[in-house]
Amino acid sequence: MRAVVVLSLVFSFAFQGKGQAKEDLSPIIFIYDASGSMWGQLQGKSKMEIAVEVLSSSVNALPDAQKIGLVAYGHRNKSDCKDVEFLVEASQGTKGAITTALQTIKPLGMTPLAYSATQVIEQLRTSKTKATIILLTDGIESCDGDICRVVAEAKEEGIDFRMHIIGFGLKADETEQLKCAANAGEGQYYDASDAGALGTVLSEATSETVDKPKGNVSVYAVKNGVPIDALVTAYDQVAKREPISVRTYRDTAFFYLPPSKYNLEAKPLEGSDVNMITVSGVQSFDEKIIHQDLGFDGGKVRLTTTNNGANWDCLVKVLDQSGKVAATFRTYDAPKEAEVNPGIYKVTIQAMRIEGVNTYAEIDSVQIGGAAVTPLAYEFDSGTAFIDAQVNGGSIDAVVTVSEVKSGKNVAGGRTYDRGKEFLLNPGTYSVKIAPVGVHKDKSAQTITIEVKKGESTSKTLNF
Structure with a gap:
């Protein structure tokens, strides 16, 4: 009770x-x-x-x-x-x-x-x-x-x-x-x-x-179904009286607010990581009691990240309106949830293992409500490119540099190590430079252009 x-x-x-x-x-x-x-x-x-x-x-x-x-x-x-x-x-x-x-x-x-x-x-x-x-x-x-x-x-x-x-x-x-x-x-x-x-x-x-006077406004603060101790301060929006405060002590609290319209600010007092919340337009009356529940329940964002339709590993950050990181997590090839304070957020998503100019995404103005799950989804696209360097029909070690043609941005690189190198790339047109190393380092580098298509594989072998 x-x-x-x-x-x-x-x-x-x-x-x-x-x-x-x-x-x-x-x-x-x-x-x-x-x-x-x-x-x-x-x-x-x-x-x-x-x-x-x-x-x-x-x-x-x-x-x-x-x-x-x-x-x-x-x-x-x-x-x-x-x-x-x-x-x-x-x-x-x-x-x-x-x-x-x-x-x-x-x-x-x-x-x-x-x-x-x-x-x-x-x-x-x-x-x-x-x-x-x-x-x-x-x-x-x-x-x-x-x-x-x-x-x-x-x-x-x-x-x-x-x-x-x-x-x-x-x-x-x-x-x-x-x-x-x-x-x-x-x-x-x-x-x-x-x-x-x-x-x-x-x-x-x-x-x-x-x-x-006896209390005419009651307040009850709760987080995830459990009452918490909170300081609630009422600001008179009409008569501009001095603020009036009440502490809930993990229970229902009553205080007297002269008839007017108030904004309530509620701040947790139990070392909670949730932020202060505000409830606007609370009307008080002398002849009746008004009750206001104050929900500090965290809201959840549920993010599904895919690549070509399959669940994909991504690094995710949830940022509040000031730019502060409220949550960070990895999806590890499965939908994942993170709990934050209710509010409006930006969600940033960095795809793992995919290379190209479209491996990062932002979802702005995400409204996350208390005690609710907000579903989000983002789809990345990719194709594969296999690059091999050979001399006399045998694979050799070479350095491979991959640049996106339109932007000129260097997006990937690696070595073939006598066995070829596979790249997972966003769909697009790429300039690929192959420079032999080791015993064949005296051979001149070669540059080719390849087209990567979503869900498809392309293979190129260069002979030196």
């Missing part, structure tokens, strides 16, 4: 400046994992140390007007599934109070995700306050709770909150219930594998508060 996510990478805190009254901003309440597993090591530090440092830094970066609360679980009793404590009340929370409280927490107990969420939601129910809840956990539920059900039921009841969940060092198969809960809470599930990633996702989570 695709988790619904609400995320903008544009950290628009300008409206939350120091002069703004606290009552204008809904609280952010952090639920902090203080279970025993937080003593686990990452990058030479315990996860507890990393989390305290990064969370403290993220809290200090929040606007001065932001109300902040802190709830911890698992820090007082080793086996208590109800060990949840409100360390800093959001109504009076300050940055200093949060950072001080974080320093006092020592991981010890269980991971009651559902119960801790229930306690925070109950406080919102009682106070009739809306809030952003950010849950940081390094483990899955250990107390038989169902956090997804807890969050979904609270939303059905009408309690106003947005819930983001950060999985710190979790495995892929441990995230399903957390993604479900973030989805139900109209928030985002984030993976954080180290300190850097934790800082990044905390910045993003704290910027996507319950005070922001």
Whole structure:
């Protein structure tokens, strides 16, 4: 199931400046994992140390007007599934109070995700306050709770909150219930594998508060059927607003675009070799959600090269519009495919073994679409010419030079080595010079003209 996510990478805190009254901003309440597993090591530090440092830094970066609360679980009793404590009340929370409280927490107990969420939601129910809840956990539920059900039921009841969940060092198969809960809470599930990633996702989570409009445009990035992480930036083509961005995290991502027409630019973030893609003319509305799939699927070109109707070995290059080589391959006497980014290309083909003035070809303006195969074919023509030099009825060694008459271009050459020499040539008229070497090098060279026809063989013997 695709988790619904609400995320903008544009950290628009300008409206939350120091002069703004606290009552204008809904609280952010952090639920902090203080279970025993937080003593686990990452990058030479315990996860507890990393989390305290990064969370403290993220809290200090929040606007001065932001109300902040802190709830911890698992820090007082080793086996208590109800060990949840409100360390800093959001109504009076300050940055200093949060950072001080974080320093006092020592991981010890269980991971009651559902119960801790229930306690925070109950406080919102009682106070009739809306809030952003950010849950940081390094483990899955250990107390038989169902956090997804807890969050979904609270939303059905009408309690106003947005819930983001950060999985710190979790495995892929441990995230399903957390993604479900973030989805139900109209928030985002984030993976954080180290300190850097934790800082990044905390910045993003704290910027996507319950005070922001719900997403009205969803995007999903995929390559060859597999979702990928991509940064999607929307450019307003009408009102020319500042660009608005969202990160997909290998899932469906929602962001709010004020009603207008946008161009979307999507850039892969996973070391992929595919290029940025652009989708034009995306219209957003306040009253409905618009979805846009972003396909990074490579397109394939399938090339069949033949000579006189038979499959032929050729060296092939696929060049993008800037002239950069996107793919290169040899056909080796069989049709071959190459995958490239969707776009318009030039394909160059160099026939192997054939000699003449028509051994190279270019096919321009080849449109290659994503997740599609574009078939191409090119046919070369050739005939054979056998050249032999003899003295007294016996073959001798000689140097042979072949030039195309019309262009005057030297196209082939070789030695007969006392047995004659065969050339595979494009159809045409050729000037052939034969110069004896070795014991017969004193004999004068001879030049003849030959006609090579498609699919036919011609043979010439010169007597010296």
